[in-house]
Structures are given as C-alpha cells and as structure tokens.
Amino acid sequence: MNKSRHGYMVQIASNRLAQVGFALILFVAAIAFIGPLVSPHTHSEFVGTPYGLPTDGAPLGTDNLGRDVLSRVMHGGQDLVWMAFCATLLGLALGTAMGLSAAFFKGWTETVLMRVVELKLAFPSIVFALLFVTMLGPGKGLLTIVVGVSQAPSVARVMRGVAMDVVRQEYVQWARSVGMRAWRVLWAEVLPNTTSPLLVEFGLRMMWSISLLAGLSFLGYGIQPPAADWGLMVNENRNALSVQPFAVLAPIVLIALFSIGCNLFAEGVTRAIGRTGGTE
Amino acid sequence: MNDNANKGKTMTYAKNGTGPSRRRVLGGIGTFAMGTALGAGLSLPAFAQDANTLRVAANGSTSDSLDPHRTRAQITDIIRFTNLFDGLCDYAPDATVVNVLAESFTPNADATEWTVKIVSGVTTHAGEPFTAEDVVYSVKRMLDPDNPTRGASLISFIDAENVEALDDLTVVFRLKKPYGPFRDIWANRYLRMVPRGFDPETAVGTGPFRLTSFTPGRESEFARFDDYFRGPAKVEQLVVVNVADATASMNALRGGQVDMVYNVPISEARIIEADPALSLVNNPGSLSIPIYMRTDVAPFDDPRVREAIRLIANREQMVAIALSGYGEVGNDMQGRTIAPCGDTDVPQRTPNIERAIELLAEAGQSDLDVEIATTSGTSGMVECAQILSEQARAAGINIRANVMDEASYIANYGNWTFGVDFLSDTYLPVAARSLMPGGSSNNTHWHDEEFIDLFEQATATSDEAERCNLIQEMRRIEYERGGNIIWGFSNTLNATGAHVQGVETYVSGSPFYHLRLVSKA
C-alpha cells in the first residue's frame, strides 16, 4: 500500500488543477509571510490623508486612517493564513480522531461521536463562532480554536466514511486479530491509508477556515484593530469602496485567490485519486 | 455553504435511483416558480417614490422604543421622539434655547421656585387639550423612583412631590436646591412632555407627526398631525427605516429607497459632497470624543503621567484622520461652544514628545504599558485610540487599543482605567454627567473641590453673565488638572437626496431631527 500511496502522490503532483491550486496557495502564503519583512512602511504608520489615492509613496493608496494599503496588505495575511492553517490542522486532527474512532470501535463510541457531530452541525459555524467570540473575546488563539472545532464534525463524517472501508480490509482485521492495541492499529494501519481523502479535506477545510475567519472579521468579531488583517481591512474600508477601491479590493483579491487555490487543490486531488464523489 | 454535513451519506446513496413521485415534485416546483415570477412583476410599482412620503434611514435596533423617557438613545428613537413629542423648550439651530410648549419661566429670588406658563391651544394627537396637569404628570413620570428614566438625573434637583398645576396653563416647580439654568435644561431631548395616562403602545403626544405603525428594529410610520400648534408638517407621511449598517444605508440613499440617511460614514463625506444627486448635511455638533484617564488609580493618579499623555496626543492629526477633517480640534475642555458665553482664554495644547518623556521619567513610568478600552459607539472612537497608540510609540511607551463590542464595553463602563467615550450636550449638563463626582459618565473619577464649588455656583445663579464667568473658570481648571484628553469635536454628518429641502443643521440638541419643515421637491 505504500507503493500505491506513492502512486497517488505522483498523480496528485501531475494534476493540473492541483498544481494551479498549490501555486496560488504558495503565492499568497509568500506575500503573507515575506511581506512583513519587505513592506515599505509598518502596518500602523500614518503616511497620508485617509483614503488617499495611489501615489509614489503609497502605490495602493491609503486606508481609513491614512496608512499605507500596500504595507497593510503585506502585513495582513500572516495572521490570517497562519490561523487558518492551525485551525485547519486542529479541525483535521479532531475530526480524523473522531471519524476513525467511530469507524473502528463502532457501537456506543460511534453512536455518541456521531451524535456529537450532528449536534455541532445543527449549530451553524458562524453562529457558533459568534457566540464563542462574544463570550471569550476575539483573541487569535480563541478564534483559531473556535474555527478549528467548528470544522471538525464535517471532517469526522468524511473520515468515518473513508475509514469504514479501510477497517474492513484484511490487514486491519489481521492486525486486530493478533492482538495489536487499538490505537496502534488506528495509527499504523488505518491512518496511513486515509492520506488522500485527508489531503482533499485539507484543501476544503482550509478554504472554509479562511472564509469563516474573514467573515468574522467582516462582522467585527475577528482580529481587532489596529492589527492589519485582510478581513478587517475589508470591514474598515468598505465604506469607501467607491473612493479608494484598492483598500478593499487588494485584501479581497488575496482572500479570494487563497481560497480559490485551496478549492482548486482539493478538486485536483479529488480527481487525481479518482474519487468522483461530491466535493464541496 | 459552510458545512459538509451529509457527505458520507451522499456517497452511500450514489448508485441509487428514484421512484415515480419525482414528476409531481418537479411540477409543483414549476408552478411555484411561475407564481413567484408573477409576484415579482406585480411588486415593481411599489418601488416608485411618493412626493408626500418622506423616508429616512437611521441606526436603531430591536431595543427601539416609543417611550421618550426610557430609551437607549439610538438615532431612530431620537427621530421618533422629536417628531411625536415636544419639550417645554428646545434648541435652536445655533444652540440657543427657545420656548416650545412653555410660554415663560419666572424664578423666585433665590431660584428655588420656578413658575412656568404653558402655551394655550395645544392639542394632543388624541384631540385633548394639553394642560399644566400633563406637565405635572410628565415630570412625575420622569422622576418616578420605581421606574427610572433616562432624563431623571438631569432634573434631580426638582422635588417631584411639590410640582403643582396652579391652573390649566400654569405649573410651579419647587426645587430641592437653587437651579439657575432651569429653562435651558428643558431643551434636553430626554425631557419631552407626554399627556396624562401616557401609553407607549399608542405613543400619543403633541408633536407634528402621529404614530401609525411601529415595528421595533424594522420600521415606524407616521402621519402628519394636521392640528399641530406650530403649523402642520410639509409632508403627509414619514417613514423611519432601521438600517444598522452605514454602507447599506448609503446604498439605500443612492438607490432612491430612502430620501435621507442619519448614518453617514465620515469616509463617504467627500464623495457625497461631489455628487450632484446628493447633499451632505454637515452639522457642527457638540459631540466630543474624550479619551479618559482614571485619576484615582495608577498610573494616571500621577498628574505627571496624565500631562505626559496629553502632550503625546497630536490633536490635529486625530481630527484629520479619525474625523477626516470633519470636526474641530479640542483643547482638553468640554463644550465645542459655550454660547452665549465667550471662549476660554488658554493656549492650545500641542504635542511635545521631549517634555512627555521627561514627565514619564520623573514619574518612573518610562516603560508604561497600558490598554485603552474602546468600542465603535460613534465614528472616531476606535480610530482615535489607534492613533494615540501609534503616536505613543514616539515617547517609547506602549498603548494597546482594546476594541470591544458595545455590550462588553458597557459592562465595565465607569471602571476602565483608560478609555474612550462620547458625550454630546451643552456645557453644564456635560459637566454634571462627566466631571462631577457621581456623574454617570465620570469615567475619570475626577474629584476637584474647586471645580465642584464653581459648578454649584454656576447652577445656582440665574444671572447669565455671572454664570459665564464661572464656566470660564471651570474650563480653565479642566484644562489644567482634568483627566480627559478632549482632542476634538466631531461634526455629525447626514445626507439627503438633492430633492430634499428644509433640513437644518444643528449645534446641539434636536433641530436636525425635526422633520416638520422638511419637504420633497
């Protein structure tokens, strides 16, 4: 099975959609992480009048407080991308643990876990996040955890479906019959055979994390000023969309490119591994 | 679509098929769709605007109220109350006080008893005459100890038990202590008169419009009150629409869905001014956005630290950025204008970073690291905190802006060590609320004996010239020793379609919210 997994990786790497998606992700991540090092101004320095149009000093104009849009855009992705990434990993880890356990142990474990999943799904992510952020304040750590946790149930459902097939395989049954510990079977035999669907889920969950984080920022429940953050920038500057469009469009374009990249990547992986089922 | 709820299931059913009921389902959907299309066609004319209906959009919420004495003071409430009810007095556009329901005020010698004559011939929306008994009822209602009202603290000097109607048009007020600016206080928007037996459900008042329908958080409708004693309104119908989001309300104005918006983002002002289809109403209002420092706890109990922060603040930059220039630079004293009194003669405080660093060093606070609490209560509150935070870098100290939602901010209101607030009123009421011990907005916990003494004198005298002198002195103390950085006064921006006429700008109080004289071309 190692060989087939390797084969999948080659297929994924040669899939055009996955390539474009991955390139977009890299491009935006590069701006997010290298940007702060090379930006012409700091994210909070005043360089001109509010909503100034592009000049030599500020190629994308200035924002609602007269700060350099370009510098803020360069600073504003780091947290978002990093938080989305951590939230996604958290969601995947939690969801995979739940999904695999449900598929493996069955019985009560499965019933309880799947009820928990259903409970969470009945609680829309945005409502869930809104309540928790209001409750505990919009800290970066909390936002990450809330977004991660709200992703877990969907991952759990998918991974349970995937793992049910794997658990039925002979080598898993064999490992269980010779008395291998349950967690070792899960870790060593089941998990490695779910990498491809995990990759798909990674792309999709990354997309939803970005979307949710940006949406929360937009509603004013995300990262708080004076931090530079793409979602927050849209919120701060959208009043002036017709005066100084760059302050809104630049972060919007980067958010959109990043989530489109994630979605393309997921779609590409899905096609490469021949899973034709519905992708979100 | 945020969740991937049924993916597992979907996969399982992928090879299944369907039964015979499908055609019926699709047929049903088709019929429904046609009905919908038809409905869309029919509803188009509802779009057309009616010259006799004035539609205004403003900021409100589900806590919208019809009780002029109990309100969270959102703009929708203010508009409703201004047009449904009258006060004894009101502010003229230049912030001077004029009589409305009152005809005259006569104090006794020490200003502890005031006799008020009511205008005759005023009728309520229910057709009853408005009399002195209604005034007594309203005042007792405002001062009801069991059911507190917003304006109660403004007239706490009135002895509610001893307000008496001498005849149909004469009321006598006996006060607990002398109060000189008695007439002025009645211009306050929270002290409006209601008829006896007032029921907030029907909201019967004396104002130029009467209520026809009310949905909190959504919309309220009014019809012209033809018997209004100051002459009927220009338009037949008034509709106040709640729009919480500033961008959405501007979109509504541009799209002709409303004639007027009370919620204009400062950032849009320049575009509105340039747009021939719109006009900007730029009110030089009395709104101040003080940055307050608690004078009773560390680190701001040390006057040197307060002075340092005051020297760090670049007020001009704050007005230019946080208010986009739509405002006036402040000088750490309340009151954009204290008309009819003249200006207070103190130099404009300007940034002096070296001196600030020295003062901080003397106070042992060179590494000061504080949090400044703020919320988006009004345009400029969040921005000024951010700007101060940036300006503080130059002095080597760290001021962190803590932007909260309104409820969290209010939950600890009065206890924040360092924060931003907004206040809008004439000088003495603002001083009573924010500079006197026990004032509901005294966030600085300032307690200055000399100031208190001057305040008592100023409120007791009915001699205007003497009061002006006292106020000058009070402001000087505020400038020297106060706990506020009053960096600027914000204009209040509103916009109308170019076809709207008769809108007045204002300095203080409610003139802008009076829609009686507004008409559509």
Added chain:
Amino acid sequence: MSETVNLRDLRVETRNGLPIVEEIGFSIAPGKVLGLVGESGSGKSTIGKALLGYAAPGLRIASGSFNVEGTDLLALGGEARRRARGPVVAYVPQDASSALNPAIPILRQMTERLRTGQDRLLASDARQRVCETLERVGLPTDAGFLARYPGELSGGQLQRVGLTVSIVSYPRLLVLDEPTTALDVSTRASVLDLVAQLNRDLNMSSLYISHDLGVISAVADDVMVLYAGQVVETAPRDRFFEAPAHPYSRALL
C-alpha cells in the same frame, strides 16, 4: 429468408491508436451459435459491443465491416446505427443486476425499446409481445410481477429479464456477453437450454461470449479463440474439442 451475418477486419483501438482487437472476422449462419472464447481482458466484450457499433468511452472502432441482411452496420451514422440496435443486433448483458436500471420497473425496461423509433408499438401490443417472450423464458406475466423493480428480483429472474429485453425485438443477431457468469449452476443450465431453444425457434444467429469452455461446448456450433486481441483459431465445435490446432487453444483445454 435469413442470411448469414458477416464480420470482416474489425479493429478497435484506443484514442492513442493502440489496438484492443484487430483483424477480427467471422460468419454466423441463421440458427447457429458462434462461441467466442478468451481470457478476461482479451477483448471479447469489445468485439461483442462493436457489433452494435458501440465502443466504450476511450475506445473507437477504427475499421471493419459488419454485414447483416445486406447492410454494413459499422458504416451507419448515429441515428441509423441506433435504430439497428434491438431489431437487427441485440445485446444480452453479462450481469443483468447492474445492467437493468434500478429506478425503472421491469415492464417499462422490457417495452421501452419497442415503443420508440419509427415502428413503435402501442403500449398494449408491446406488453403483449413482452408477455409472450416472458412465457418463453419462464417468467410470470402477472401485473404484480411486471410492476416490480430490478432490486426486487432474484439473480436468475434478472438474467431472464435481461434476456427478454434483448430478444423481444426479434433481432437477427444476438450477442450474449457471458450471460451466465453471475448465476449458480442450476440456473445456468436452464438459461443455457433456453438460449439454445430460442436460437432454434427464432432462427437467429448468436455470438456467445465466454471464458468457460464447458459453457461453450454446451451451446456453440463453432468456436473462435481470442488471444491478446487477435483470433488464433476458428473451428467447428467438435473438431475444436477433439483436436485444437493452436497451442493456446490446447493450453485452454
């Protein structure tokens, strides 16, 4: 009245030009059964479907002619080719449980071909003809049975329904693509008997595809052996089983 059907020089290849089967040719006289033998993957099904002018996605029929009653079926265009499927050449699927549409009651699946095209029958006539055929294949004809969905039938019943779908059009050539693989031994025997009987009664030509020589020996008049996409031997049944000429045939036996 019926004539021999003739296939010449059939070549099916992938889109990249790699041959799946090539140089395939045979004739089948009326009432006769040609058995096509080969391992799985040798291209048997591809030949069977090519006779209906059909190539699976990714494949195409590169050359060949297939004459039935004076018409070259492979030269026909789309619509004419479609019309030939059924009344001229019919196909019996390998696994009727997957080839029958799970969402459609069996009656409709058996009548729908008769009710399309220029010579479409009335519903009652089509049903009449289906019932006749059902009696022939030994299935009930009551309304309750006909209203069933494929999921409600047993494997043997399904296979007979699959057979009915194809023979109800009285085709000139019947292509049977391993129609008994999915069946148990006793059902298989009865289906084989049925095929032999139908062939005689309806005077059709048949191509019987199988990898199972036992089955072939039971139904075929002639045997053709396919290896890696090419014909290695064609012979009458008795001769083939007594003295296979090609080493691969010998290996099969």
Added chain:
Amino acid sequence: MSDQKRNLLRGSNRAGATLRMIARRLASSVLLLCIMSVLVFAATQALPGDIAQMVLGRDSTPEQVDRLRSALNLDAPVWRQYLIWVGNLLQGDFGVSFVSRQPVFDILQTRLSNTVVVVLLSFLISIPLSLVLGVYTAVNADRVSDRVILFFGIALNAMPEFVLALLLVLLLSVQVFHIFPGVALLSPGVSIWMQLPKIALPVLTLALLQASYFYRLVRATMIDVLASDYVEFARLKGMPRRNVLWRQAVPNALVPAVQAAGTIFAISFGGVVVIEYVFAFPGLGTALADAVGARDIKVVQAITLTIALIFFATNIVTDLITMALTPPGRGGVR
C-alpha cells in the same frame, strides 16, 4: 415462487424498518434538541456584559440596574432560570425580549418567514440551474465548456459570502448597472411576496453560492451514473440519446442530489447570516447578530434553537424523500 414470497416478506419488514428508522431519528433529534437547549442556555449565560446594564445604557445608576435585574428575574439561580425557560418553551411560550419588550415569538415569526422566503427562492433558482449545469457538464466532461463552468464554480464556491455579496452590489446595484436595490429594506406591513425586487440580490447571492456547490455534486454523480452498466445497456438497447440521459440516467442521480439539497437547505439558514447583514435584510441572521450585540439572550436562544430545529427537521424530511425516491429493492419503499 419462493422469490416472490421472500420479496413480500422483505417488503413488510421494510415498511416496519422505515417506521422504526423515522421513530429513531425523531427520538434522537428530540434528545439532541434537549442537549442543544442546555448548551445554548449556558452559552448565552456566559456572554459577557450585564443585560440589565446593557438595556439601561451608559447613563444608568447602579440602583436602577439592580432594580431591573430583579424585575427580569436575573438574580435567580441559573438552573432555575433554565427550568423556567424550558418549561415555558414546552408550552410554546418563548418569553418576552428583555431589550425590545416584545414577545420573542413575534420577533421570530416575521424574521423566520423572511429568511425562509429568501432560502426557498434561492433554492428555486439554484436547484434547476445546478441540475441543468451538472447534467450538461457531466455529458461534456473535460471539454472546454466544462472547464470554464468548473472554474467559475470553484471560484464562486471559494469566495466568502460577504465578498460575493459586495461584488454583486457593486455590479448590479451601485456602480456598473443599477438593476436591483442594494439594500433589502422590507416594509414590515407589506407581504414579502409583494416586495420581491428588494430581495433580489440576497437571493441571487445565496443562489450562486448554493449552485456553485450543488452543480458540482450533480456533475460528479452524473458522471458516475453515465459510466454505469445500465446506461451503457440502455444505449446498446438502442434507446435514443435524450431518453438515455433524462429517463435512464438523471433519475438515478436524484437521490444523492436530494441528500445534498437537504444539507444545503439546512445550512443556508446559518450561512445566510453574513449575507443578510450586508443587505440589511430583516431576517433570522440579522436578528441573531443584533441580539448577540444587544445581549438579547432570549432572542439568541430562540433563534439558535430554531436553526437547530430546522436542521433536524430538514434531515428527517430529506430522509423521507430519499426513501420515497429510492426504488424498491434498494432500500426504498413502495
């Protein structure tokens, strides 16, 4: 004819199993709703800020706040408050909003029906659109048209709701064209059906988001179905192309489509929050955002539970439709 008998037996078992399944789902939904009510109540209790303080505003005195707090029963123990609340809920009494002093039920009723209208209308657009696009792109898989549509689908699907909403406002309302109102200012006295143009943009935004997801699911399912033996057999039988596509293939793609549509329907009620906010649409979402901001916890509780109820109800209805559509012998019922 043992086959027949077995099928009959299986049929009656199936009907019983269906009933049992429904009963089980109902029971589990009720249980989950109960747990949900506890969680929602706990969450709203934990919201920072004092309700009484919030209602009275900045200018209130501590005595006033205390008085209001006891008038609102806020000083009772939390468990008592919960039991009172649930008890009232069971009698259909959602309570009275602390903030607006209006019965919560009244607030909920208009807001819910508005949101339902928007979601239903968006459905009427997105479902047929997705079916047509999904079938078309499946038939033309990997051709240029498929790739172009796929690109737009992926891009739309990836865009956060508010981004798409703002772009549509710019395009169709404010900047480029002036076709639809950019704000959904519904008049409360008038039926929403008479004000449809006002909600065109929220409906369109939601419909595009739904379609961008749903069409790809239809496409994927159709590709599976088109590759199936029964579609191949239908073609080998000589059925006309159109018949093969619409009578043989599409019905078999409907079951997964219904499942996905159910999911989309249920989560639209959560996803619509941001869209409603952009358009100032008086629906459940804006009511919820307002109520969280104003600490109107009765309204928060009622709306959250309503959304959960819609989710569970949709799941059950979806399962029922699925069973009705699933052919007998495959788990469906006659």
